[in-house]
Amino acid sequence: MRLDLTTLNLVLAIEQTRSITRGAEREHLALAAASKRISDLETRLGVQLFERRARGVEPTEACRALVRHIRSLHASLHALESEVMEFARGIKGHLRIVANSGAIAEALPPDLVAFSQAHPQIRISLEDLTSAEVQAAVAEGRADVGVFTAPLLDSRMQTFNYRSGRLAVLVPESHALAERASITFDELLDYDLVGLHAGAAAQELMREQALARGRTLNARLQVRGFDAIAQLVEAGLGVAVLPQAPAERFAQVFKVRQLRLEEDWAKRDYVLGVLRQERLPTVVQRFVDALCPPETRTETTASTPPLRGKA
Structure with a gap:
């Protein structure tokens, strides 16, 4: 079924004005022509779009x-138009990057700056997602590159x-733990925790570790x-x-103290992911080469945990 943009815009105009007459005027259509477009569309879709009332129309759920x-x-x-128009201003490509919060906080900013300076003709967009969402976005083609943690x-x-990065513990300056230099996860489970939303990699990792210990994560x-x-x-x-x-940055700004988390799993590896294909688009290949130089590059697989990268 083909739907033309004029008819769709007319539907939107009528829905906003609650009037076929005013909707037709806004879209510069004759009333008879507008009415026929709506009638034809309803027939093609097999649903009623508007309920006629004495003083206008009311949109249906459909x-x-x-x-x-x-x-x-x-x-x-609008995004399509904006992106295409950028080519007239010298932009040679658009790189869509998705990353989890940890990667953005610990690793990506200086690399993005360096890449942007080396390739000013490439526009970069960055979105913060959970690691699972990052992988889905890249696998489904909604993003070009993803940075996330295992699995x-x-x-x-x-x-x-x-x-590579590491997880740390943050406590208030007045807290009983504030004078400690480090703490184990077992000890931490005795306290209320402030964390990221469900689905965030660190939050899911802590939940799994708590379950493995037969404990409950007190995510307050x-x-x-x-x-x-x-x-x-x-x-x-x-x-x-x-x-x-x-x-470390927050410990300098807020009245909080940073403690080392004494757990092997506190060491985390960030991986850079792209859709597997025979030949990567030029812009994507340049970015991969910049962040993971060929001479030091190690590929990971779905069946094994990511290999530890250079910090």
Whole structure:
């Protein structure tokens, strides 16, 4: 079934104005032509889009569903137009990167700066997702490159060791643990925890470790963003486990202390993933080569945990 943009825009205009007459005027169509377009569309879809009332029309549930897709289509068309127009301004490519919060906090920023300076004609977009969401976005073609932590969930992806990081513990300055230099996870389980939202790699890792010990993770508060975690810890609402790099920064800004987490699994490896294909697009290949130089590159597989990369 082919749906033309003029008719879809007319549906949106009528839904917003609650009037076929005003919707037709807004889209510069004659009333008879607009009415026929709506009637033909309803026939083709097999549903009623508008209920005629004495003072206009009311959209049906089917219409509301269609309008959501029309708005999504408009957003995609706007993004398409903006991206294509950038080529007229000298942009030679667009690199869509997705990464988990830890990778963004610990590793990516300096590499993105260096790549942007070396390739100013390539536009970069970056989105913060969970590791599972990162892999799905790359595997489904919604992103070009992903940076995430193990496990590797999709064999359609080709991944390379990228960087290593470490988890640390953040506690309030006035906390009983504040004078400690390190702590085990067993000890930490006795306290309320402030963490990232469900699905975040570190949060899922802690949940699994707690279950393996027959313990419960006292996740008192879950938020989005390490800044929010640090502020909640400073307020005394719990302790937190987060990547060491942001933990060190927060210890200089907030009234919190950083402790070493004495666990083997506190050492985490970030991998860079792309969709497995015979030949990568030039822009993607340049980025992979910049972050994972061929002479030091090690590929990981879905059947084994990621190899430790250089810090």
